[in-house]
Amino acid sequence: MLTLRLIREEKDKLIKQLRIKNFEAEELIEKIIKLDDKRREFQLKKDNLQAQLNDISKEIGILYAQKKKEEAEQTKQKTIDIKEKIREYEDLLNDVESELNSIIVLLPNIPHESVPAGKTAEDNIIVKQAGDIPNLSIKKPHWDLIKEYDIIDFELGTKITGAGFPVYKSKGAKLQRALINFFLDQAEQVGYVEIQPPLIVNEDSGFGTGQLPDKEGQMYHIGLDNFYLIPTAEVPITNLYRNVILEEKDFPIKNVAYSACFRREAGSWGAHVRGLNRLHQFDKVEIVQIAKPENSYSVLEEMKNYVESLLIKLELPYRILKLCGGDISFTAALTYDFEVFSAAQERWLEVSSVSNFEDFQTNRLKLRYRPENEKKTRLAHSLNGSALALPRIMAAIIENYQTEQGIVVPKVLRDFTGFDIIEK
Protein backbone atom coordinates (compact mmCIF):
# COMPACT_ATOMS: atom_id res chain seq x y z
CA MET A 1 0.00 0.00 0.00
CA LEU A 2 1.42 3.36 -0.99
CA THR A 3 1.40 6.13 1.58
CA LEU A 4 -1.12 8.92 1.26
CA ARG A 5 1.68 11.40 1.67
CA LEU A 6 3.43 10.10 -1.41
CA ILE A 7 0.22 9.98 -3.41
CA ARG A 8 -0.53 13.59 -2.55
CA GLU A 9 2.94 15.02 -2.88
CA GLU A 10 4.31 13.14 -5.86
CA LYS A 11 1.21 12.57 -7.86
CA ASP A 12 2.60 13.28 -11.32
CA LYS A 13 5.79 11.35 -10.83
CA LEU A 14 3.78 8.45 -9.50
CA ILE A 15 1.47 8.34 -12.50
CA LYS A 16 4.47 8.31 -14.80
CA GLN A 17 6.30 5.59 -12.92
CA LEU A 18 3.30 3.32 -12.70
CA ARG A 19 3.11 3.27 -16.50
CA ILE A 20 6.24 1.09 -16.34
CA LYS A 21 4.01 -1.46 -14.68
CA ASN A 22 1.44 -0.87 -17.41
CA PHE A 23 -0.86 0.69 -14.84
CA GLU A 24 -2.89 3.77 -15.63
CA ALA A 25 -3.22 5.44 -12.24
CA GLU A 26 -4.42 8.95 -12.87
CA GLU A 27 -8.13 8.45 -12.36
CA LEU A 28 -7.64 6.37 -9.26
CA ILE A 29 -5.25 8.86 -7.74
CA GLU A 30 -7.63 11.74 -8.30
CA LYS A 31 -10.34 9.78 -6.58
CA ILE A 32 -8.07 8.94 -3.66
CA ILE A 33 -7.05 12.55 -3.17
CA LYS A 34 -10.66 13.68 -3.26
CA LEU A 35 -11.64 11.12 -0.67
CA ASP A 36 -8.69 12.05 1.48
CA ASP A 37 -9.68 15.70 1.35
CA LYS A 38 -13.11 14.73 2.60
CA ARG A 39 -11.60 12.52 5.24
CA ARG A 40 -9.54 15.39 6.55
CA GLU A 41 -12.46 17.74 6.54
CA PHE A 42 -14.68 15.37 8.51
CA GLN A 43 -11.89 14.48 10.87
CA LEU A 44 -11.20 18.10 11.64
CA LYS A 45 -14.85 18.90 12.23
CA LYS A 46 -15.29 15.89 14.43
CA ASP A 47 -12.16 16.72 16.42
CA ASN A 48 -13.29 20.27 17.01
CA LEU A 49 -16.66 19.12 18.26
CA GLN A 50 -14.98 16.54 20.46
CA ALA A 51 -12.76 19.27 21.89
CA GLN A 52 -15.85 21.31 22.76
CA LEU A 53 -17.43 18.31 24.43
CA ASN A 54 -14.26 17.62 26.40
CA ASP A 55 -14.22 21.21 27.64
CA ILE A 56 -17.83 21.04 28.74
CA SER A 57 -17.25 17.76 30.51
CA LYS A 58 -14.39 19.28 32.41
CA GLU A 59 -16.58 22.19 33.35
CA ILE A 60 -19.22 19.83 34.68
CA GLY A 61 -16.59 18.06 36.71
CA ILE A 62 -15.51 21.31 38.28
CA LEU A 63 -19.10 22.33 39.02
CA TYR A 64 -19.72 19.06 40.81
CA ALA A 65 -16.54 19.54 42.79
CA GLN A 66 -17.85 22.93 43.85
CA LYS A 67 -21.18 21.34 44.80
CA LYS A 68 -23.03 23.42 42.20
CA LYS A 69 -25.30 20.58 41.26
CA GLU A 70 -27.97 22.66 39.58
CA GLU A 71 -25.55 24.38 37.26
CA ALA A 72 -23.91 21.09 36.41
CA GLU A 73 -27.21 19.55 35.41
CA GLN A 74 -27.97 22.56 33.25
CA THR A 75 -24.60 22.40 31.57
CA LYS A 76 -25.31 18.84 30.56
CA GLN A 77 -28.02 20.12 28.22
CA LYS A 78 -25.35 21.75 26.12
CA THR A 79 -23.82 18.40 25.26
CA ILE A 80 -26.86 16.86 23.65
CA ASP A 81 -26.57 18.74 20.41
CA ILE A 82 -22.81 18.35 20.18
CA LYS A 83 -22.98 14.63 20.74
CA GLU A 84 -25.51 14.27 17.99
CA LYS A 85 -23.28 16.13 15.56
CA ILE A 86 -20.27 14.10 16.55
CA ARG A 87 -22.17 10.96 15.73
CA GLU A 88 -23.05 12.37 12.32
CA TYR A 89 -19.47 13.17 11.47
CA GLU A 90 -18.34 9.82 12.77
CA ASP A 91 -20.64 8.09 10.30
CA LEU A 92 -19.45 10.27 7.46
CA LEU A 93 -15.87 9.63 8.43
CA ASN A 94 -16.34 5.87 8.60
CA ASP A 95 -17.90 5.78 5.17
CA VAL A 96 -15.22 7.85 3.56
CA GLU A 97 -12.46 5.93 5.29
CA SER A 98 -13.71 2.54 4.27
CA GLU A 99 -14.08 3.69 0.70
CA LEU A 100 -10.59 5.17 0.77
CA ASN A 101 -9.11 1.99 2.23
CA SER A 102 -10.78 -0.14 -0.37
CA ILE A 103 -9.36 1.80 -3.31
CA ILE A 104 -5.93 2.78 -2.05
CA VAL A 105 -4.93 -0.88 -2.05
CA LEU A 106 -5.60 -0.99 -5.78
CA LEU A 107 -2.46 1.02 -6.50
CA PRO A 108 0.56 -1.19 -7.16
CA ASN A 109 3.99 -0.47 -5.76
CA ILE A 110 6.17 1.93 -7.71
CA PRO A 111 8.80 0.15 -9.74
CA HIS A 112 12.43 1.03 -9.04
CA GLU A 113 13.94 3.32 -11.67
CA SER A 114 16.06 0.47 -13.05
CA VAL A 115 13.04 -1.70 -13.84
CA PRO A 116 12.80 -2.07 -17.62
CA ALA A 117 9.56 -1.44 -19.43
CA GLY A 118 7.91 -4.50 -20.89
CA LYS A 119 4.75 -6.49 -21.14
CA THR A 120 5.57 -10.13 -20.50
CA ALA A 121 8.23 -12.49 -19.23
CA GLU A 122 9.82 -12.21 -22.69
CA ASP A 123 10.89 -8.70 -21.81
CA ASN A 124 12.77 -9.59 -18.65
CA ILE A 125 16.47 -8.86 -18.75
CA ILE A 126 18.96 -11.68 -18.31
CA VAL A 127 21.44 -10.23 -15.87
CA LYS A 128 23.68 -13.25 -15.72
CA GLN A 129 23.91 -16.83 -16.87
CA ALA A 130 26.39 -19.33 -15.45
CA GLY A 131 27.07 -22.98 -14.83
CA ASP A 132 27.42 -25.72 -17.41
CA ILE A 133 24.45 -27.37 -18.95
CA PRO A 134 25.19 -31.08 -18.63
CA ASN A 135 25.58 -33.21 -21.69
CA LEU A 136 23.39 -36.15 -20.80
CA SER A 137 23.73 -39.59 -22.31
CA ILE A 138 20.24 -40.46 -21.13
CA LYS A 139 17.73 -37.67 -20.91
CA LYS A 140 14.62 -38.62 -18.98
CA PRO A 141 12.33 -36.04 -17.43
CA HIS A 142 12.03 -36.17 -13.68
CA TRP A 143 8.45 -37.42 -13.74
CA ASP A 144 9.72 -40.62 -15.30
CA LEU A 145 12.80 -40.86 -13.10
CA ILE A 146 10.93 -40.52 -9.82
CA LYS A 147 8.83 -43.53 -10.79
CA GLU A 148 11.79 -45.51 -11.97
CA TYR A 149 13.66 -44.91 -8.71
CA ASP A 150 10.49 -44.91 -6.61
CA ILE A 151 11.36 -41.71 -4.73
CA ILE A 152 8.30 -39.50 -5.28
CA ASP A 153 4.78 -40.81 -5.75
CA PHE A 154 2.04 -38.67 -7.25
CA GLU A 155 -0.60 -41.39 -7.39
CA LEU A 156 -0.27 -42.00 -3.68
CA GLY A 157 -0.61 -38.29 -3.03
CA THR A 158 -3.79 -38.25 -5.08
CA LYS A 159 -5.15 -41.09 -3.00
CA ILE A 160 -4.43 -39.23 0.22
CA THR A 161 -5.39 -35.73 -0.88
CA GLY A 162 -5.53 -34.89 -4.57
CA ALA A 163 -3.45 -33.78 -7.53
CA GLY A 164 -0.46 -31.63 -6.64
CA PHE A 165 0.24 -33.23 -3.27
CA PRO A 166 3.11 -35.65 -3.90
CA VAL A 167 4.41 -38.21 -1.44
CA TYR A 168 8.20 -38.25 -1.03
CA LYS A 169 9.61 -41.66 -0.25
CA SER A 170 12.84 -43.16 1.06
CA LYS A 171 15.82 -41.51 -0.64
CA GLY A 172 13.53 -38.95 -2.23
CA ALA A 173 12.37 -37.83 1.20
CA LYS A 174 15.91 -37.85 2.45
CA LEU A 175 17.23 -35.83 -0.47
CA GLN A 176 14.59 -33.23 0.16
CA ARG A 177 15.41 -33.11 3.86
CA ALA A 178 19.11 -32.79 2.99
CA LEU A 179 18.35 -29.78 0.82
CA ILE A 180 16.32 -28.15 3.57
CA ASN A 181 19.10 -28.62 6.09
CA PHE A 182 21.70 -27.43 3.62
CA PHE A 183 19.74 -24.26 2.89
CA LEU A 184 19.08 -23.52 6.55
CA ASP A 185 22.70 -24.10 7.55
CA GLN A 186 23.95 -21.91 4.72
CA ALA A 187 21.64 -19.08 5.74
CA GLU A 188 22.66 -19.37 9.35
CA GLN A 189 26.30 -19.01 8.33
CA VAL A 190 25.65 -15.59 6.84
CA GLY A 191 23.70 -14.34 9.81
CA TYR A 192 20.08 -15.29 9.26
CA VAL A 193 18.20 -16.21 12.42
CA GLU A 194 16.07 -19.28 11.98
CA ILE A 195 12.36 -19.10 12.70
CA GLN A 196 9.76 -21.85 12.72
CA PRO A 197 6.51 -19.99 12.17
CA PRO A 198 2.89 -21.11 12.28
CA LEU A 199 1.76 -22.48 8.93
CA ILE A 200 -1.72 -21.10 9.44
CA VAL A 201 -2.34 -17.39 9.74
CA ASN A 202 -5.23 -15.10 10.55
CA GLU A 203 -6.81 -12.43 8.41
CA ASP A 204 -4.71 -9.58 9.80
CA SER A 205 -1.52 -11.34 8.76
CA GLY A 206 -2.88 -12.05 5.31
CA PHE A 207 -3.70 -8.40 4.95
CA GLY A 208 -0.32 -7.28 6.33
CA THR A 209 1.69 -8.84 3.54
CA GLY A 210 -0.89 -8.11 0.86
CA GLN A 211 -2.36 -11.54 0.10
CA LEU A 212 -5.67 -10.18 1.28
CA PRO A 213 -8.00 -8.90 0.15
CA ASP A 214 -7.09 -9.13 -3.54
CA LYS A 215 -5.38 -12.52 -3.79
CA GLU A 216 -7.77 -14.37 -1.58
CA GLY A 217 -8.27 -17.20 -4.06
CA GLN A 218 -4.59 -18.10 -3.97
CA MET A 219 -4.74 -19.33 -0.38
CA TYR A 220 -6.50 -22.26 1.21
CA HIS A 221 -9.06 -20.93 3.63
CA ILE A 222 -10.16 -22.64 6.81
CA GLY A 223 -13.68 -21.34 7.02
CA LEU A 224 -14.60 -22.55 10.45
CA ASP A 225 -11.86 -20.50 12.10
CA ASN A 226 -11.32 -17.94 9.35
CA PHE A 227 -7.66 -18.87 9.02
CA TYR A 228 -5.50 -19.29 5.94
CA LEU A 229 -2.81 -21.82 5.07
CA ILE A 230 0.33 -19.88 4.24
CA PRO A 231 1.30 -19.65 0.56
CA THR A 232 4.86 -18.79 1.67
CA ALA A 233 6.72 -18.29 4.95
CA GLU A 234 6.99 -14.64 3.96
CA VAL A 235 3.53 -14.16 5.43
CA PRO A 236 4.14 -15.26 9.04
CA ILE A 237 7.74 -14.03 9.10
CA THR A 238 7.11 -10.53 7.83
CA ASN A 239 4.08 -10.26 10.10
CA LEU A 240 6.32 -10.92 13.07
CA TYR A 241 7.14 -7.25 12.71
CA ARG A 242 3.62 -5.94 12.26
CA ASN A 243 2.99 -2.87 14.39
CA VAL A 244 6.56 -2.67 15.60
CA ILE A 245 8.83 0.32 16.05
CA LEU A 246 12.46 -0.71 15.67
CA GLU A 247 15.51 0.99 17.07
CA GLU A 248 18.70 1.63 15.18
CA LYS A 249 20.41 -1.14 17.13
CA ASP A 250 17.88 -3.76 15.97
CA PHE A 251 19.26 -3.75 12.42
CA PRO A 252 20.03 -5.78 10.47
CA ILE A 253 17.04 -8.05 10.80
CA LYS A 254 17.63 -11.28 8.93
CA ASN A 255 15.33 -14.26 9.28
CA VAL A 256 15.25 -17.59 7.57
CA ALA A 257 12.41 -20.07 7.75
CA TYR A 258 11.73 -23.46 6.33
CA SER A 259 8.05 -24.13 5.79
CA ALA A 260 5.56 -26.04 3.78
CA CYS A 261 3.68 -23.71 1.42
CA PHE A 262 0.14 -24.17 0.22
CA ARG A 263 -1.24 -22.70 -2.98
CA ARG A 264 -4.54 -23.31 -4.67
CA GLU A 265 -3.13 -22.30 -8.05
CA ALA A 266 -6.65 -22.08 -9.35
CA GLY A 267 -6.73 -22.11 -13.12
CA SER A 268 -2.98 -22.27 -13.59
CA TRP A 269 -2.66 -25.91 -14.63
CA GLY A 270 -1.49 -26.42 -18.14
CA ALA A 271 1.01 -28.17 -20.33
CA HIS A 272 4.23 -27.24 -18.53
CA VAL A 273 3.16 -28.08 -15.05
CA ARG A 274 3.85 -31.77 -15.06
CA GLY A 275 5.58 -33.48 -12.20
CA LEU A 276 7.21 -31.21 -9.67
CA ASN A 277 6.89 -28.07 -11.74
CA ARG A 278 3.78 -26.87 -9.94
CA LEU A 279 2.26 -28.19 -6.74
CA HIS A 280 -0.41 -27.33 -4.22
CA GLN A 281 1.88 -28.16 -1.32
CA PHE A 282 5.62 -27.69 -1.49
CA ASP A 283 8.56 -26.92 0.72
CA LYS A 284 10.55 -23.74 0.66
CA VAL A 285 13.26 -22.02 2.63
CA GLU A 286 12.59 -18.32 2.69
CA ILE A 287 14.84 -15.43 3.67
CA VAL A 288 13.43 -12.14 4.91
CA GLN A 289 15.19 -8.92 5.78
CA ILE A 290 13.96 -5.71 7.31
CA ALA A 291 16.22 -2.84 6.35
CA LYS A 292 16.61 0.89 6.62
CA PRO A 293 15.50 2.66 3.44
CA GLU A 294 18.96 3.92 2.60
CA ASN A 295 20.33 0.35 2.71
CA SER A 296 17.60 -1.65 1.14
CA TYR A 297 19.08 -1.86 -2.34
CA SER A 298 22.45 -2.99 -1.09
CA VAL A 299 20.61 -5.54 1.04
CA LEU A 300 18.83 -6.71 -2.11
CA GLU A 301 22.17 -7.20 -3.85
CA GLU A 302 23.45 -9.11 -0.84
CA MET A 303 20.42 -11.38 -0.94
CA LYS A 304 20.80 -11.89 -4.66
CA ASN A 305 24.44 -12.87 -4.23
CA TYR A 306 23.53 -15.23 -1.44
CA VAL A 307 20.92 -17.07 -3.51
CA GLU A 308 23.40 -17.29 -6.36
CA SER A 309 25.95 -18.88 -4.03
CA LEU A 310 23.52 -21.71 -3.28
CA LEU A 311 23.09 -22.53 -6.95
CA ILE A 312 26.84 -22.45 -7.49
CA LYS A 313 27.35 -24.87 -4.61
CA LEU A 314 24.71 -27.21 -5.99
CA GLU A 315 26.48 -27.00 -9.36
CA LEU A 316 23.31 -26.27 -11.27
CA PRO A 317 23.25 -24.12 -14.40
CA TYR A 318 21.34 -20.96 -13.61
CA ARG A 319 20.45 -17.53 -14.85
CA ILE A 320 19.38 -14.37 -13.09
CA LEU A 321 16.64 -12.18 -14.53
CA LYS A 322 15.65 -8.69 -13.69
CA LEU A 323 11.89 -8.58 -14.08
CA CYS A 324 10.33 -6.04 -16.40
CA GLY A 325 7.42 -3.80 -15.45
CA GLY A 326 4.88 -6.18 -16.89
CA ASP A 327 6.14 -9.26 -15.06
CA ILE A 328 7.06 -7.81 -11.68
CA SER A 329 4.54 -8.38 -8.92
CA PHE A 330 2.00 -5.88 -7.68
CA THR A 331 3.85 -5.39 -4.38
CA ALA A 332 7.50 -5.37 -5.49
CA ALA A 333 9.65 -2.43 -6.50
CA LEU A 334 12.46 -4.54 -7.92
CA THR A 335 12.67 -8.30 -8.39
CA TYR A 336 15.35 -10.73 -9.47
CA ASP A 337 14.21 -14.15 -10.54
CA PHE A 338 16.52 -17.15 -10.48
CA GLU A 339 16.04 -19.98 -12.89
CA VAL A 340 17.82 -23.31 -13.14
CA PHE A 341 18.09 -25.29 -16.32
CA SER A 342 16.33 -28.58 -16.15
CA ALA A 343 18.33 -30.65 -18.59
CA ALA A 344 15.77 -33.23 -19.64
CA GLN A 345 12.81 -30.89 -19.90
CA GLU A 346 15.24 -28.48 -21.55
CA ARG A 347 13.55 -25.60 -19.83
CA TRP A 348 14.47 -22.90 -17.36
CA LEU A 349 12.57 -23.30 -14.10
CA GLU A 350 12.03 -20.48 -11.66
CA VAL A 351 13.43 -21.45 -8.28
CA SER A 352 13.69 -18.12 -6.52
CA SER A 353 12.38 -14.63 -6.61
CA VAL A 354 14.20 -11.99 -4.60
CA SER A 355 12.44 -8.68 -4.11
CA ASN A 356 12.63 -5.32 -2.45
CA PHE A 357 9.20 -4.08 -1.44
CA GLU A 358 10.53 -0.81 -0.06
CA ASP A 359 7.80 0.55 2.22
CA PHE A 360 4.85 -0.97 0.37
CA GLN A 361 4.43 -3.83 2.83
CA THR A 362 5.69 -1.98 5.87
CA ASN A 363 3.09 0.73 5.39
CA ARG A 364 0.37 -1.85 5.79
CA LEU A 365 2.23 -3.56 8.56
CA LYS A 366 2.96 -0.30 10.36
CA LEU A 367 6.54 -1.43 10.64
CA ARG A 368 8.62 1.58 11.52
CA TYR A 369 11.97 2.46 12.95
CA ARG A 370 13.36 5.44 14.75
CA PRO A 371 16.48 6.88 13.17
CA GLU A 372 19.15 7.79 15.69
CA ASN A 373 18.59 11.24 17.19
CA GLU A 374 15.29 11.70 15.42
CA LYS A 375 11.93 12.03 17.02
CA LYS A 376 9.85 11.00 14.06
CA THR A 377 9.57 7.39 13.06
CA ARG A 378 9.91 6.24 9.48
CA LEU A 379 8.71 3.20 7.62
CA ALA A 380 11.32 0.48 7.30
CA HIS A 381 11.84 -1.46 4.09
CA SER A 382 11.07 -5.16 3.71
CA LEU A 383 12.72 -7.67 1.41
CA ASN A 384 12.40 -11.36 0.86
CA GLY A 385 13.50 -14.17 -1.34
CA SER A 386 13.29 -17.90 -1.77
CA ALA A 387 16.49 -19.63 -0.78
CA LEU A 388 15.30 -21.85 -2.21
CA ALA A 389 12.03 -23.44 -3.35
CA LEU A 390 12.49 -27.18 -3.17
CA PRO A 391 10.46 -28.98 -5.87
CA ARG A 392 12.05 -27.45 -8.95
CA ILE A 393 15.50 -27.79 -7.40
CA MET A 394 14.65 -31.44 -6.83
CA ALA A 395 13.49 -31.70 -10.44
CA ALA A 396 16.67 -30.11 -11.74
CA ILE A 397 18.93 -32.27 -9.57
CA ILE A 398 17.09 -35.44 -10.55
CA GLU A 399 17.33 -34.60 -14.23
CA ASN A 400 20.76 -33.01 -14.40
CA TYR A 401 22.48 -35.59 -12.21
CA GLN A 402 21.00 -38.67 -13.86
CA THR A 403 23.52 -41.28 -15.05
CA GLU A 404 23.41 -44.90 -16.20
CA GLN A 405 24.17 -45.93 -12.61
CA GLY A 406 21.60 -43.77 -10.92
CA ILE A 407 20.99 -40.24 -9.71
CA VAL A 408 24.17 -38.77 -8.30
CA VAL A 409 23.84 -36.61 -5.19
CA PRO A 410 25.46 -33.16 -5.50
CA LYS A 411 28.69 -33.06 -3.47
CA VAL A 412 27.55 -30.43 -0.97
CA LEU A 413 24.56 -32.54 0.02
CA ARG A 414 26.34 -35.81 0.71
CA ASP A 415 27.07 -35.04 4.35
CA PHE A 416 23.36 -34.46 4.78
CA THR A 417 22.06 -37.44 2.82
CA GLY A 418 24.60 -40.01 3.92
CA PHE A 419 24.59 -41.51 0.41
CA ASP A 420 26.23 -40.50 -2.90
CA ILE A 421 23.83 -41.93 -5.38
CA ILE A 422 20.23 -42.98 -5.70
CA GLU A 423 20.06 -46.37 -7.36
CA LYS A 424 17.23 -48.55 -8.48
Added chain:
RNA sequence: GGAGAAAUGGCAGAGCGGUCGAAUGCGGCGGUCUUGAAAACCGUUGAGCUCGCGAGGGCUCCGGGGGUUCGAAUCCCUCUUUCUCCGCCA
Protein backbone atom coordinates in the same frame (compact mmCIF):
# COMPACT_ATOMS: atom_id res chain seq x y z
C1' G B 1 -11.82 -28.88 29.26
C1' G B 2 -13.21 -26.80 34.57
C1' A B 3 -12.25 -23.00 38.73
C1' G B 4 -9.89 -18.55 40.09
C1' A B 5 -6.53 -14.13 39.40
C1' A B 6 -4.48 -10.68 36.22
C1' A B 7 -3.22 -7.47 31.58
C1' U B 8 -1.21 0.24 32.68
C1' G B 9 4.64 3.96 29.44
C1' G B 10 11.65 0.71 27.81
C1' C B 11 11.08 -2.19 32.66
C1' A B 12 8.89 -2.46 37.67
C1' G B 13 4.56 -0.65 39.77
C1' A B 14 0.33 3.12 41.79
C1' G B 15 -4.19 4.78 40.12
C1' C B 16 -12.22 6.93 45.17
C1' G B 17 -16.08 7.62 37.37
C1' G B 18 -14.10 14.24 36.92
C1' U B 19 -7.77 19.34 35.38
C1' C B 20 -4.93 11.37 34.37
C1' G B 21 -1.44 10.72 28.91
C1' A B 22 -1.40 8.75 33.73
C1' A B 23 2.02 8.94 40.72
C1' U B 24 6.60 6.67 42.14
C1' G B 25 11.15 3.87 41.31
C1' C B 26 14.68 2.02 37.76
C1' G B 27 16.58 2.71 33.00
C1' G B 28 17.52 6.45 28.81
C1' C B 29 18.79 11.51 27.32
C1' G B 30 20.49 16.72 28.58
C1' G B 31 22.74 19.76 32.31
C1' U B 32 25.29 21.37 37.16
C1' C B 33 29.48 19.74 39.97
C1' U B 34 34.44 17.00 38.61
C1' U B 35 41.06 16.79 35.53
C1' G B 36 37.77 12.56 33.94
C1' A B 37 34.22 9.21 35.87
C1' A B 38 30.93 7.72 39.75
C1' A B 39 27.68 9.69 43.37
C1' A B 40 24.45 13.73 44.28
C1' C B 41 21.24 17.44 42.41
C1' C B 42 18.13 19.81 38.39
C1' G B 43 15.56 19.08 33.94
C1' U B 44 13.73 15.84 30.24
C1' U B 45 11.91 11.13 28.53
C1' G B 46 5.52 6.94 24.34
C1' A B 47 2.82 6.62 19.61
C1' G B 48 -0.52 7.99 15.59
C1' C B 49 -3.47 11.57 13.06
C1' U B 50 -4.27 16.70 12.28
C1' C B 51 -4.20 22.51 12.14
C1' G B 52 -0.22 26.26 11.86
C1' C B 53 5.42 29.59 8.28
C1' G B 54 6.56 29.12 13.41
C1' A B 55 5.80 29.34 18.52
C1' G B 56 2.21 26.29 19.62
C1' G B 57 -2.78 24.03 19.41
C1' G B 58 -6.61 19.94 18.71
C1' C B 59 -8.15 14.63 18.52
C1' U B 60 -7.17 9.43 19.60
C1' C B 61 -4.55 5.46 22.22
C1' C B 62 -3.88 2.34 29.70
C1' G B 63 -4.35 -6.08 25.95
C1' G B 64 -8.34 -6.06 21.26
C1' G B 65 -13.50 -4.89 20.13
C1' G B 66 -18.24 -3.02 21.78
C1' G B 67 -21.39 -0.49 25.55
C1' U B 68 -23.10 2.81 29.85
C1' U B 69 -22.09 8.18 31.09
C1' C B 70 -21.95 15.19 30.28
C1' G B 71 -17.18 12.61 31.41
C1' A B 72 -14.05 5.79 31.50
C1' A B 73 -7.36 3.38 32.84
C1' U B 74 -11.40 3.15 36.56
C1' C B 75 -18.27 0.48 35.57
C1' C B 76 -20.72 -3.40 32.10
C1' C B 77 -20.40 -7.08 27.89
C1' U B 78 -17.19 -9.82 24.74
C1' C B 79 -12.68 -11.72 22.73
C1' U B 80 -7.45 -12.67 23.34
C1' U B 81 -3.25 -13.57 26.27
C1' U B 82 -0.63 -14.70 30.90
C1' C B 83 -0.39 -16.88 35.83
C1' U B 84 -2.21 -20.49 39.80
C1' C B 85 -5.02 -25.00 40.84
C1' C B 86 -7.65 -29.46 38.83
C1' G B 87 -8.44 -32.75 34.60
C1' C B 88 -6.62 -34.70 29.89
C1' C B 89 -2.70 -35.51 26.40
C1' A B 90 1.96 -36.16 21.97
